[in-house]
Each structure stands twice: as C-alpha cells, then as structure tokens.
Amino acid sequence: MQIPERGLSKQEILSALQAFKSHDMDWKAGRVWCYVYNPGQDPAEVMNEAYLSFLTENGLDPTVFPSLLKLETEVVRAVIDLLHGDSQAVGHLTTGGTESIMLAVKTARDKARVERPDIREPEMVLPKTAHAAFHKAAHYLGLKPVAVDIDPQSFQVNPQDIQKAITGNTILLVASAPSYSQGVIDPIAEIGKIAQERSLLFHVDACVGGLHLSFMRKLGYDIPDFDFTVPGVTSISTDLHKYGYAAKGCSVVMYRNKDIRKYQIFACTDTTAYTLINPTVLSTKSGGPMAGAWAILNFLGEEGYKRIIKIVQDATQELIAGINAIPELRVLGRPAMCMFSFASDTINVYQLADEMNKRGWYLQGQFATPLTPRSLHVSVNYGTASNVKALLKDLRQGVERVKQMTPIDSAGIRTMVEAALQAPDPGAAFGQLAARAGLTGTDLPSDMAFINEVLESLPDEVCNVFLVNYFNDLYV
Ligand SMILES: Cc1ncc(COP(=O)(O)O)c(C=O)c1O
Numbered sequence: 001m002q003i004p005e006r007g008l009s010k011q012e013i014l015s016a017l018q019a020f021k022s023h024d025m026d027w028k029a030g031r032v033w034c035y036v037y038n039p040g041q042d043p044a045e046v047m048n049e050a051y052l053s054f055l056t057e058n059g060l061d062p063t064v065f066p067s068l069l070k071l072e073t074e075v076v077r078a079v080i081d082l083l084h085g086d087s088q089a090v091g092h093l094t095t096g097g098t099e100s101i102m103l104a105v106k107t108a109r110d111k112a113r114v115e116r117p118d119i120r121e122p123e124m125v126l127p128k129t130a131h132a133a134f135h136k137a138a139h140y141l142g143l144k145p146v147a148v149d150i151d152p153q154s155f156q157v158n159p160q161d162i163q164k165a166i167t168g169n170t171i172l173l174v175a176s177a178p179s180y181s182q183g184v185i186d187p188i189a190e191i192g193k194i195a196q197e198r199s200l201l202f203h204v205d206a207c208v209g210g211l212h213l214s215f216m217r218k219l220g221y222d223i224p225d226f227d228f229t230v231p232g233v234t235s236i237s238t239d240l241h242k243y244g245y246a247a248k249g250c251s252v253v254m255y256r257n258k259d260i261r262k263y264q265i266f267a268c269t270d271t272t273a274y275t276l277i278n279p280t281v282l283s284t285k286s287g288g289p290m291a292g293a294w295a296i297l298n299f300l301g302e303e304g305y306k307r308i309i310k311i312v313q314d315a316t317q318e319l320i321a322g323i324n325a326i327p328e329l330r331v332l333g334r335p336a337m338c339m340f341s342f343a344s345d346t347i348n349v350y351q352l353a354d355e356m357n358k359r360g361w362y363l364q365g366q367f368a369t370p371l372t373p374r375s376l377h378v379s380v381n382y383g384t385a386s387n388v389k390a391l392l393k394d395l396r397q398g399v400e401r402v403k404q405m406t407p408i409d410s411a412g413i414r415t416m417v418e419a420a421l422q423a424p425d426p427g428a429a430f431g432q433l434a435a436r437a438g439l440t441g442t443d444l445p446s447d448m449a450f451i452n453e454v455l456e457s458l459p460d461e462v463c464n465v466f467l468v469n470y471f472n473d474l475y476v
Pocket residue numbers: 095096097098099101131133176178179180205207208239
C-alpha cells in the first residue's frame with residue numbers, strides 16, 4: 001500500500017481490515033488446535049473491553065501510571081500464590097513465554113557473571129523437549145545450550161542424564177511442565193534435588209501448564225509437584241495468554257526471591273534522556289495486556305477456571321481415546337493435561353494434516369527427531385472442546401483418503417537433499433529444492449506435506465539457514 005493522501009473513513013478501514021482475514025483459519029469456530037485459547041464469548045468480551053480501556057497507558061513509568069503497577073502486582077501475586085511461592089517470591093508480567101524465558105536466562109547469566117566470574121562460556125542444561133525459546137535465549141545472550149536426550153517412550157528427561165551433562169560451566173537447569181511437543185511433565189522434583197546439590201539455578205517452564213495444572217490439582221487430578229513447592233526450583237514462567245485465557249501479550253516470570261530477580265532489572269542513567277529503569281525487555285509497553293489478564297482472572301475466578309478445565313480435560317480424554325481407536329494413529333506418551341501429539345506407523349501424517357486443512361481444521365506438524373517420530377500436535381482449549389466429535393469424524397475420513405493417495409517418496413526426497421548437500425554450489429541446489437518445495441517468493445505455501453518432508457530430511461543447521469532465507473524473502 002501507499003500511505004493515502006487523504007485518510008480513509010472508519011468504515012473503509014474496518015472493512016478493509018476484516019477483508020485481510022479472509023484467508024485466515026477459522027479459530028472462532030474452534031477449528032485451530034493451537035495458537036488460540038478462547039475462553040468463550042462473555043469472558044472474552046469483558047477481557048477485550050478491559051484491554052482496550054488500558055491500551056494507551058504506558059508501563060514504562062509506574063510513577064505516571066500507578067494503575068499499571070497495581071495491576072501488575074496484583075496479577076503477579078495471584079499467580080505466585082497459585083504456584084505456591086511464599087512471601088519472598090517475586091515476579092513480573094512480560095509479553096509472552098519467550099520473553100519470560102529470555103529474562104530467566106538473562107538473570108542466570110548475569111548472576112553467574114557476578115558470582116562465578118571464572119565461567120567464560122556459561123552453559124544451560126535442558127531436555128531435548130524444552131521449548132525453542134531457550135535456544136533463542138542462548139543465542140541472543142551468549143550461552144551454550146546443552147540439550148539432553150529424552151526417553152523415547154515417556155518423552156521425559158532422565159534426571160541422571162541432566163546430572164551427567166552438568167559441567168563446571170553450567171549455570172542453569174531447565175525442565176518443562178509440560179513440554180509443548182508431547183505434553184508431558186519432566187521429573188521436576190528429582191531435577192530440583194540435583195539443582196540444590198550442585199547449587200545451580202533451576203527454571204521450570206510452566207508457560208503452558210502453570211494455571212491449567214494448578215487448577216487440575218485443585219480439582220483432584222493426580223499432578224506431580226512442579227512449582228515452588230519443589231525445593232531447588234528458582235524460577236518459573238507461566239503464560240497468561242495460553243491456558244490463563246488472557247489476551248495475547250501476557251506471561252509471568254517468577255523468582256523464588258529478590259536476590260535472584262535483581263539480575264533481571266536494567267537501569268540506565270548514562271544518556272541525555274530520561275532515567276530508564278526496565279525490569280523486562282520492553283520499555284514502552286501498553287497497559288492493555290495487564291488489564292486484560294487482571295480482568296480474565298477476576299471474571300472467571302477459580303470457579304470459572306475449574307469449570308473450563310473440567311470441560312477441556314473431558315474433551316481431551318475423548319479425543320485421545322478416539323484417535324487411539326483409529327488403527328493407523330497413536331497418541332504419543334501419557335500427556336499430563338490437554339496438549340499432546342499423535343503419530344502413525346502406516347500413513348504420512350503430513351499428508352493427513354493437509355487433508356484436514358482442506359476440511360477447515362488446523363493440526364500442526366512436528367518434525368521427526370532421532371528420539372521422536374513425526375507427529376501432529378493438538379492443544380485442546382475451551383474454544384475447541386465442543387468440536388471433538390466433528391474432528392474425530394474428519395480424522396477418520398482423512399486417514400482413509402490419505403491411504404488412497406500416492407505416498408510421498410520420502411526416500412527419494414532424502415536422496416535429493418543429500419545430493420544438494422554435496423553439490424558444488426549448495427546454495428543454488430537448495431534454491432532449486434526450495435522452489436520444488438514451494439518455499440520461494442512471497443506467496444505462502446498451501447500444501448505442506450512435501451515441504452515438511454524436505455525440511456525434515458535436512459540437517460538442523462541447514463534447515464535453519466533455509467528457513468531464515470525463506471523468511472528473509474517473505475517479508476518486506
Ligand atoms: C512450553 C512452552 N514454553 C514457551 C513457549 C513460548 O511462548 P510464547 O509463544 O508465548 O513466546 C511456548 C509456546 O508455545 C511453550 O509451549
């Protein structure tokens with residue numbers, strides 16, 4: 001577009017924006033099984049209004065907007081209490097799981113810089129199932145991620161393997177409650193013990209599970225200890241914009257005490273401008289996400305969350321049983337809550353995902369690794385819970401359809417990729433491969449099965465370069 005000489009009317013703008021959405025997946029109808037967490041119409045309306053009422057207030061300066069200090073403090077304290085932090089525990093609201101994790105890693109790094117100046121190349125030990133946000137944090141902050149194998153049946157890390165990966169350079173241990181990929185909780189209590197014995201910081205990524213697991217426990221589900229009740233856990237991240245059902249842009253990062261948290265906060269008076277004190281990554285930040293989170297916690301209350309969680313858990317059990325009843329499919333591991341993935345030994349699940357896409361559903365593909373089969377991911381939430389039967393019906397039909405389709409020649413693709421890796425000009429060879437996979441230009445790909453096959457067969461480092469180049473071209 002060009003910035004118009006004369007501005008458009010409100011009506012023109014709103015209908016143009018609506019038109020932008022015409023190719024988006026229909027999350028409102030509960031057909032997108034990730035990315036969106038919908039608490040239902042009434043809670044969403046209250047939250048959205050609260051969000052808009054604080055859209056313009058700026059979290060940069062609590063002295064000008066004490067309302068935001070109060071909102072943040074109240075929300076953080078409520079989540080700390082839920083996660084059994086004591087009166088020493090502290091935290092901050094951030095824009096999401098990635099920022100919370102980034103800050104926990106920065107805190108560990110900066111604490112080590114002061115207390116362990118002998119460490120030149122700090123390391124963070126984490127399970128292979130830990131979220132990519134930790135690798136991103138390591139990349140941004142100059143840490144070495146030491147990723148530990150997980151058990152290929154339970155998809156949990158073995159604490160002894162964490163123990164073995166610790167070196168004199170280790171400054172932080174990480175575990176998930178639960179992991180995104182298979183939805184299982186790592187052995188947090190055992191890892192906490194190791195953290196205490198080795199005097200290491202230990203971050204629990206409860207971005208997904210912080211609220212949902214806590215309320216499940218209150219409902220009487222059998223949930224192992226994963227929060228501040230575990231001695232040795234020094235920080236936790238919990239996203240309000242996932243299973244807290246808050247509007248996007250809201251997560252909590254929490255620490256066992258202020259002595260740890262102080263390494264998160266950044267102050268700068270070294271310029272000619274205003275005094276800058278930032279506890280989180282952003283400086284200017286809207287009050288909207290804070291007000292939205294405060295509103296949804298108070299609107300739903302414990303009763304509302306428990307009601308939602310019971311519905312979601314019942315739907316999850318029905319969906320897992322239904323998927324396992326399809327002979328070609330099997331759910332992986334024993335998911336702790338409402339997030340899981342399923343694989344197949346006989347059909348290509350990437351083709352199944354495309355087939356489901358044609359039927360209006362979005363299921364997210366996850367590449368195979370040496371320890372995990374390729375799979376499709378499902379996050380059940382309140383907004384999708386009523387669609388379980390419809391999804392299962394289409395899954396059954398989708399599987400039958402894929403069985404009739406020409407299978408993708410995985411071995412042929414691997415040979416092609418290996419040839420490209422050996423080519424005298426790998427850049428050009430990958431360009432051709434990208435073109436064949438439909439990963440070029442500014443058009444978004446539609447059929448993902450072939451693309452996923454190609455990407456999956458690339459070595460990780462090559463795949464990452466491939467994807468960086470693709471995004472470099474996709475955006476202006
Ligand atoms: C376990 C886990 N941690 C961290 C994140 C990153 O959260 P965000 O996308 O809000 O940055 C995710 C996202 O799905 C996640 O599942």
